[in-house]
Amino acid sequence: MDNSNLVLRTKLIDRLFHWSMVSCFMLVALSGLSWFFPSLNWLGYVLGPPQLARVLHPFLGIAVFTLLMCMFVRFVHHNLFVRTDLTWFKHIMEVLLNKHGQKLQIGKYNAGQKILFWGIMSLISLLFVSGLMIWRAYFAALFPVPVLRLALLAHSVAGLALILLVIGHIYMGIWVRGSIGGMISGYVSRAWARQHHDRWYEEEIAPTKPLPSKRHG
Template sequence: MFTGVAFFFPDFAWLTEILGTPQLARAIHPFTGIIMFAAFIFLGYLYWDHNIPEKNDIRWLKGMLEVLKGNEHAVAYNGKYNLGQKMLFWTLNLAMVTLLVTGIIMWRQYFSHYFSIPVLRFAILLHSLSAFMLFTGILVHMYMAFWVKGSIRGIVEGWVTVRWAKKHHPKWYRDEVLPELEKDLQNEAEGKHVKTKALFKGING
C-alpha cells in the first residue's frame, strides 16, 4: 500500500526506499498486493458473519448525528459491529477485489500485453480509485478508533471490558457476552476452572 502511495504521489517517493530501491519496490509491489489480498480474504472469512447488515442497523443510520456526538449507545442497538463498521468491512473487501483484478490487468511483466490500451487506462483509473477508497477507509477506521473511548484496547490487545460491550454493542452483550459470563459464574460456583473469553474480559472495567 505504501509503495502504491509513492507511485501515485511523487512527494512520497521516499516510501519506496522501505523496500530498498524504487526499482525493487516497483517489482515487489504486485506480489505484496497479492499477499495483502490474501490477508483480507482470510480476515473476511473470519468475520463476514458478524458483518451482515441487520434490521436493527437502521437505528444506527437514523441516529447518525448522535453517533457523531458520541452518544451511539443512546440511539443504536448494535451487535458485535455497528453499521459503520459493517459498511467499512464490505467497502475494504470490495476495494481489495478491485485492486487485485485491475492490478493483474496492469501487471506489465505478465499480463498487460493481453489487453488493449483503453482497457489498461480504465484499469489504471479503477485501481487508483480503489486504492484511494482503501486508504481512506483505513484512515477513517483509525480515526474512529480514537474517537470512541475504549476502542483502541480492542484493536491493540484484542479485548474490551464488559461495561464497554454493554454500552456500545448491547445486542452483542445480550446475545453472546452475558451468556458466556453466566456460564463462567456457574462453572465457578461448581468449582470448575474458569477461563473467560478474552474478547470481553474485565468485568469491572
C-alpha cells in the same frame, strides 16, 4: 487486571490475520502513493529503491488480498446488514457526537463498521483484479492498451478510496478508547462491550455470565 471484567471479542487467529494484513497493507499503500503522488516519491522507499518497490508492491498486494479474503470468511456473518442497523443510521449524529443515550441495538459490529467491511472487501477485489491486469512483468501484455488505461485509473481510484477508508478506520480506533487494545489483546471490558455493542453484549456475552472469561483466544 481483573480478568472477570474482560470479554473475548476477537480470537487470536483473527487478530493475526488482521495485523499481518495491516503490516503488508502499510507497505503496499505507501509505495502505491509514491507513484500516484510523485512529489511524495520518498514514501516508496519503505520498500527499498524504486525499482525494488515496483517489484515487491504487487506481491505484497496479493498478500493483502489473500489475508483479507481469510478475514472475509471469518467475519462476513457478523457483517450482514440487519434491520436494527437502521436504528444506528437514524442516530448517526448522536453516535458521532458521542451523545447516544439509548441502546442502539448494535450487534458485534455497528452499521458503520459493516459499511467499512463491505467497502474494504469490494475495493480490495477491484484492486486485485486491476492490479493483476497492469502487472507489467506478467500480465499487462495480455491486455490491449485502452483496457490497461482503464485498469490503471480503476486501480488508482480504488487505492485512494481504500486508503481514505482505512484512515477513517484508524481514526475510529483511536477515538473509541479500548478498541486498539481490544484488537491487540482480543479482550474488551464488559462496560466497553455494553457501551458500544449492546445487542452483541446481551445476546452473546451477558447470558454466559458470571463467566470466568476464557483465555485461550
